[in-house]
Each structure stands twice: as structure tokens, then as C-alpha cells.
Amino acid sequence: xxxxxxxxxxxxxxxxxxxxxxxEIIDIVEEEGAAKAAERVxxxxxxxxxxxxxSGAFLNTGHAHPRLKIQKAWLNDVNAYAGLAxxxxxxxxxxxxxxxxxxxxxxxxxxYGGGHVIEDLVAGKDVRLKxxxxxxxxxxxxxxxxxxxxxxxxxxxxxNPRNAYQNYNVAVNVHADRPIYTYMGxxxxxxxxxxxxxxxxxSPLLNDxxxxxxxxxxxxxxxxxxxxxxxxxxxxxxxVERLExxxxxxxxxxxxxxxxxxxxxxxxxxxxxxxxxxxxxxVGLGIPIPVLDEDIVRFTAVRDEDIVAPIVDYSRxxxxxxxxxxxxxxxxELKSGEIEIDGRTVETGALxxxxxxxxxxxxxxxxxxxxxxxxxxxxxxxxxVESGLTFKGxxxxxxxxxxxxxx
Amino acid sequence: MAKTRVVFHYPRTLIDVPVVSRIAREYDLDFNILRxxxxxxxxxxxxxxxxxxxxxxxxxxxxxxxxxxSTQALEKDVVRDDDECTQCGVCVTICPTDALRKDPVTQxxxxxxxxCVACELCVPACPPRAMAVAF
Ligand code: SF4
Ligand code: SF4
Numbered sequence: 103x104x105x106x107x108x109x110x111x112x113x114x115x116x117x118x119x120x121x122x123x124x125x126e127i128i129d130i131v132e133e134e135g136a137a138k139a140a141e142r143v144x145x146x147x148x149x150x151x152x153x154x155x156x157s158g159a160f161l162n163t164g165h166a167h168p169r170l171k172i173q174k175a176w177l178n179d180v181n182a183y184a185g186l187a188x189x190x191x192x193x194x195x196x197x198x199x200x201x202x203x204x205x206x207x208x209x210x211x212x213x214y215g216g217g218h219v220i221e222d223l224v225a226g227k228d229v230r231l232k233x234x235x236x237x238x239x240x241x242x243x244x245x246x247x248x249x250x251x252x253x254x255x256x257x258x259x260x261x262n263p264r265n266a267y268q269n270y271n272v273a274v275n276v277h278a279d280r281p282i283y284t285y286m287g288x289x290x291x292x293x294x295x296x297x298x299x300x301x302x303x304x305s306p307l308l309n310d311x312x313x314x315x316x317x318x319x320x321x322x323x324x325x326x327x328x329x330x331x332x333x334x335x336x337x338x339x340x341x342v343e344r345l346e347x348x349x350x351x352x353x354x355x356x357x358x359x360x361x362x363x364x365x366x367x368x369x370x371x372x373x374x375x376x377x378x379x380x381x382x383x384x385v386g387l388g389i390p391i392p393v394l395d396e397d398i399v400r401f402t403a404v405r406d407e408d409i410v411a412p413i414v415d416y417s418r419x420x421x422x423x424x425x426x427x428x429x430x431x432x433x434x435e436l437k438s439g440e441i442e443i444d445g446r447t448v449e450t451g452a453l454x455x456x457x458x459x460x461x462x463x464x465x466x467x468x469x470x471x472x473x474x475x476x477x478x479x480x481x482x483x484x485x486x487v488e489s490g491l492t493f494k495g496x497x498x499x500x501x502x503x504x505x506x507x508x509x
Numbered sequence: 510m511a512k513t514r515v516v517f518h519y520p521r522t523l524i525d526v527p528v529v530s531r532i533a534r535e536y537d538l539d540f541n542i543l544r545x546x547x548x549x550x551x552x553x554x555x556x557x558x559x560x561x562x563x564x565x566x567x568x569x570x571x572x573x574x575x576x577x578x579s580t581q582a583l584e585k586d587v588v589r590d591d592d593e594c595t596q597c598g599v600c601v602t603i604c605p606t607d608a609l610r611k612d613p614v615t616q617x618x619x620x621x622x623x624x625c626v627a628c629e630l631c632v633p634a635c636p637p638r639a640m641a642v643a644f
Binding site for chain 1: 549596
């Protein structure tokens with residue numbers, strides 16, 4: 103019999119909800135069958151902890167005396183976007199420090215950037231805010247240089263336009279005769295290693311592959327606090343090829359998420375550096391999936407063996423959009439530490455932390471069991487296969503120089 | 510009689526040249542290969558224990574340098590800050606030894622200092638920069 107969000111939330115409040123992780127549900131469905139599991143289990147928790155580049159935070163610093171309308175701003179020398187109202191800022195995860203040598207001395211180090219500023223804020227460290235303004239009658243001041251602390255900000259909320267990718271590429275270097283430095287880590291020549299980035303069977307969207315329970319208003323674990331899904335993520339691509347079990351054979355669904363930075367924990371919000379590439383932010387994210395019916399529980403029982411990822415060449419294939427994947431491998435193979443590519447054994451590396459994903463799923467389970475975390479019923483689900491939505495490339499229309507009559 | 514541990518970094522072109530046996534012969538040194546590997550640059554990496562006259566060891570290393578082999582005394586330690594480590598596992602394919610490896614069952618990334626040759630390759634490769642050189 104199908105369940106409703108209200109029934110499950112009533113059970114959570116009464117301390118009677120049966121909550122299991124996306125790992126535990128695998129054996130339960132195997133042993134009890136989907137019908138019984140759907141009756142008995144109310145919520146399945148998922149988790150992931152990985153670099154998520156499309157992340158950032160809105161901050162409101164409060165007004166200085168005299169007031170200024172910030173035109174340009176830097177937090178610990180990292181540029182924050184100020185093209186908003188007077189003292190609203192957006193600090194993006196991948197913004198490098200202003201005077202960073204970047205890749206001029208290749209491969210660059212990228213030891214600090216936006217992701218680290220966000221982590222420092224969460225950790226309660228003082229952050230230096232420098233700002234300039236052009237001055238107006240209502241905002242006369244032109245300069246600011248001050249320490250700020252997250253405690254003193256009016257608002258500080260994480261607002262990430264693309265997180266929780268449903269599946270991702272396995273990156274290799276086929277053609278370059280040197281290591282290449284990518285957002286998927288350092289890739290050794292001659293397919294010297296293969297890097298992947300997904301929690302596989304614990305990953306949120308891989309457990310609800312058609313987004314039957316995920317949409318605007320879904321309450322999630324975000325950076326250690328409670329956050330929300332507020333939109334589909336950028337590049338959301340539900341129409342990629344799928345296996346029979348609904349698993350997408352490549353990166354597909356994504357989420358836009360929001361949550362109170364002041365309530366987050368540094369453990370799950372970590373600035374990271376990619377040698378020769380840039381900076382980013384590791385985000386801990388978990389989604390509770392309500393077991394509304396038998397189909398949903400069957401989806402949550404997906405195992406690493408049943409999820410495949412495409413092997414993509416990052417020396418030519420990805421940067422120049424040449425050719426398709428070199429093949430597919432399962433997460434069970436990836437997690438074994440070695441995969442086979444063209445008859446060769448290749449060592450695998452991961453960017454997504456499985457032990458931390460397990461902890462997030464476990465923590466979320468405990469919070470729900472304790473009645474501290476209620477399910478958010480989405481007011482609208484994110485677009486699924488029937489939307490026909492696809493992720494398009496940019497159609498360039500080169501700009502021709504205008505020829506004037508007398509030119 | 511002196512004994513020292515050295516890391517040899519061979520450029521690709523030199524990988525097949527028998528530098529080590531030549532050193533042993535010309536400078537009358539005993540050697541013991543502790544580890545041999547290929548780094549991400551596809552360079553050769555050799556950890557050696559050299560024993561013999563101290564001045565001869567120095568001369569041997571100078572000769573190796575002149576051949577294009579860079580040498581590094583194994584005196585630094587590379588350490589991991591376990592609080593900073595996020596247990597991702599992107600370092601395991603960068604580490605030329607087994608010092609950083611992943612338990613295939615628990616997916617935990619294990620660091621074994623005894624297997625570390627202080628090549629420092631993991632230091633910039635670790636996203637939260639949990640690996641650092643300790644002097
Ligand atoms: S790359 Fe760094 S954070 Fe990741 S497992 Fe290795 S030491 Fe830990
Ligand atoms: S320094 Fe790092 S990469 Fe080199 S051997 Fe030690 S642990 Fe491995």
C-alpha cells in the first residue's frame with residue numbers, strides 16, 4: 103500500500119519510523135523482497151562528499167558607517183561578486199586568490215580560493231573584507247578594509263547551482279605524453295590511472311533515478327545542516343541513456359541547493375585545491391528518500407555492480423569533444439582499486455569520499471530516527487525523462503566586425 | 510664506511526641505462542635497491558641504500574647528477590594530517606609506492622609511513638592538502 107509524506111512524518115515525530123541507509127536497503131530488499139521492504143521501511147538515506155564546483159554563498163555584511171554600496175569586494179583577497187544590492191555579496195567556490203600565479207608556472211598550486219573562504223567562514227575564523235565603491239549621495243563611502251566573522255553577518259547561506267551529479271565520468275589520459283592536470287585530478291600518461299567521482303550506490307540521485315521524490319522543497323543534509331533543494335541544477339540532463347534499472351549511463355540529473363551556512367560544520371564544507379586546475383569546495387550532501395511505494399524501494403536497492411560510468415579521455419576526448427566514451431565500468435569494479443581498459447589493468451583513484459558518504463547517510467538516518475529531521479514534501483518535482491530536457495552545447499555565432507559606410 | 514638512503518629520479522630517456530651498477534663498480538659502493546617505480550611523469554624512481562666511502566658516495570652522486578639523474582637524500586618525512594584527510598583516494602594512483610593505498614573493502618585510504626620514500630608527489634595532488642613535508 104502506498105504511503106504518504108504525512109504518514110511518514112507522523113511516524114518520524116512519534117519516533118517510530120524505520121530508517122535505513124542506501125547500503126542497508128540492498129540486503130533488506132534482497133532478503134525480504136521489494137513488497138515487504140516497502141511496507142516495513144519508511145525512509146532510505148543517501149550521502150555524498152565530493153568536490154562540487156558550482157557552489158558558493160550569499161553573504162550580507164550589514165551597512166558600514168558611513169554607508170557604501172560595494173562595487174568590488176575581496177574576502178581574504180578572493181574576489182566576491184558584488185553586482186547586487188549595497189552589501190550583498192556572492193563568494194563562488196572556484197574563484198582563485200586575486201594575485202594567484204594561476205597556471206603561469208604550470209602546474210599551478212592553487213592553495214587558496216573561494217572554497218577556502220567559505221570553509222574559513224564556517225569554521226568561525228575572521229575573514230578580511232576589502233571593498234571599493236564609486237560613491238553616491240546615499241552611499242558616500244568609497245573604501246572599506248575590515249575583519250568580518252560569520253557570526254556578525256546578517257545572512258550567510260550556501261546557494262549552489264549544481265550539486266549532487268547523478269553519476270559522473272571516469273577520467274583517463276590517453277593521448278598526452280605527460281601528466282595532465284584536471285578537475286578530475288592528475289591523470290598519468292598512457293592511461294596510467296583512472297579517476298572517478300561518485301558515491302555510487304550511496305549517491306542521492308542514483309537512488310531515485312527518475313526523481314520521483316526529489317524536487318523544490320525537498321529537505322536535505324547540506325554541509326552538516328538542514329538545507330533544501332530549490333530547483334533542478336544547471337546542466338540537468340534527465341534524458342541521457344539509461345540501463346534497464348533506470349541508472350543513467352553518464353552524468354545526468356543535478357540539483358540546486360540552499361542552506362544556512364551559519365549552521366554548517368567545517369567537516370562537510372571543505373576548500374580543496376586541484377594541482378594545475380584550480381580551487382573548489384567539497385560539499386557533504388545527503389537526501390532522505392521516502393519509501394512511498396514498491397518501485398521506489400526497488401530503486402534505492404541499487405548496488406555498485408548495477409551502476410556503470412563512462413570512461414572518458416581528458417587529454418582530447420573531453421576538452422575537444424572528440425569521440426565517445428572508451429567504454430563503461432561499474433562502481434564495484436572502480437572501488438576494487440583496478441579496472442581493465444583495452445586489456446590493460448589500470449589503477450583507480452577517487453575524488454568522492456566513500457567513507458564520508460557512509461557517515462553522512464548514517465548521520466541523516468540517526469537524525470530522522472531521533473525525530474530531528476522531517477521530510478520536506480516537494481511542491482514540484484524536478485524534470486524527469488518525460489520533460490525531454492537535454493543539456494545543450496554552446497552554438498557559437500561568431501561576431502562579425504560591423505562595416506560602417508565610411509569605414 | 511658510510512651508509513645512506515637516496516632517491517634517484519631518472520628522466521625517461523635514462524631509464525634503461527645501468528647507472529646504478531656503474532656507480533657501484535666505479536666508486537666501489539655496495540647498493541641495495543629498496544624500491545623501484547615509475548612516477549606520474551613516467552620517470553623512473555629508485556630508492557637505494559648506498560654503502561661505502563663517504564667521499565666516494567658524494568662523488569658517485571655528483572656523477573649521477575651529471576648524467577641527468579636527480580638525487581634526493583631520504584631525510585625528510587612526508588606526513589599526513591588525519592584531520593585534514595577526507596579519505597577520498599585520489600592520492601593512491603599518484604603515490605609510486607604502497608604508502609598510500611585504499612582498502613578495497615572499507616574504501617579507507619591507509620597511509621603507511623614506512624613505505625613512504627618522501628617523493629612529495631602526493632603533497633600538491635591532495636585536494637585538502639592533508640599531506641605535508643615535515644623536517
Ligand atoms: S588525497 Fe589527501 S584527502 Fe584524499 S585520501 Fe589522499 S591524503 Fe586523504
Ligand atoms: S611522499 Fe607521498 S607519494 Fe611519495 S611515497 Fe610518500 S606517500 Fe607516496
